[in-house]
Amino acid sequence: xxxxxxxxxxxxxxxxxxxxxxxxxxxxxxxxxxxxxxxxxxxxxxxxxxxxxxxxxxxxxxxxxxxxxxxxxxxxxxxxxxxxxxxxxxxxxxxxxxxxxxxxxxxxxxxxxxxx
Amino acid sequence: xxxxxxxxxxxxxxxxxxxxxxxxxxxxxxxxxxxxxxxxxxxxxxxxxxxxxxxxxxxxxxxxxxxxxxxxxxxxxxxxxxxxxxxxxxxxxxxxxxxxxxxxxxxxxx
Numbered sequence: 001x002x003x004x005x006x007x008x009x010x011x012x013x014x015x016x017x018x019x020x021x022x023x024x025x026x027x028x029x030x031x032x033x034x035x036x037x038x039x040x041x042x043x044x045x046x047x048x049x050x051x052x053x054x055x056x057x058x059x060x061x062x063x064x065x066x067x068x069x070x071x072x073x074x075x076x077x078x079x080x081x082x083x084x085x086x087x088x089x090x091x092x093x094x095x096x097x098x099x100x101x102x103x104x105x106x107x108x109x110x111x112x113x114x115x116x
Numbered sequence: 117x118x119x120x121x122x123x124x125x126x127x128x129x130x131x132x133x134x135x136x137x138x139x140x141x142x143x144x145x146x147x148x149x150x151x152x153x154x155x156x157x158x159x160x161x162x163x164x165x166x167x168x169x170x171x172x173x174x175x176x177x178x179x180x181x182x183x184x185x186x187x188x189x190x191x192x193x194x195x196x197x198x199x200x201x202x203x204x205x206x207x208x209x210x211x212x213x214x215x216x217x218x219x220x221x222x223x224x225x226x
Contacts, residue, residue: 042203042218050212055212107161109158
């Protein structure tokens with residue numbers, strides 16, 4: 001399968017615990033995006049990388065959230081001291097090519113986080 | 117990026133054409149119109165995009181009005197598997213990210 005892969009698919013945690021999600025983009029895609037989606041809403045942009053550089057972070061990305069893409073390949077999104085409001089689907093997407101314009105984003109199936 | 121307005125929900129009979137409208141009256145000349153859809157429990161899937169000309173691919177057709185203030189996504193022969201939320205997105209040429217609205221929930225019925 002050459003699509004965007006996200007692990008785990010589901011995560012249940014207790015309030016106050018730390019969680020980490022992983023995203024493996026399509027091979028050779030240089031851009032990687034993280035989105036969050038709550039029930040009934042469209043995906044909300046969190047952050048994105050071009051290669052290993054984190055180029056933009058949304059105001060939604062509080063200090064408890066950190067994303068990395070150390071070698072410009074896979075990425076991790078960590079949430080520290082989880083809160084019930086963090087419960088959501090976390091989506092990863094990737095795109096490639098020399099220019100962002102006209103590039104399609106390919107999304108993974110997401111990680112569903114439930115904070116109890 | 118320009119905002120878009122879409123109906124909250126629509127119904128379509130299986131085998132008929134589904135026409136999904138989108139209003140983007142504040143679109144500027146360098147902004148593209150993108151359509152994605154999201155089937156339940158999956159990530160969004162790219163459908164089609166265009167700048168000012170009508171576009172067609174194996175999934176759908178995109179009709180953009182001459183003034184570019186609105187567009188219509190056409191699924192020529194809707195199937196039950198086309199039941200999904202459809203997002204119309206306006207994306208600037210110098211923006212990497214996509215900004216999603218709440219989309220149109222299309223229900224295809226037998």
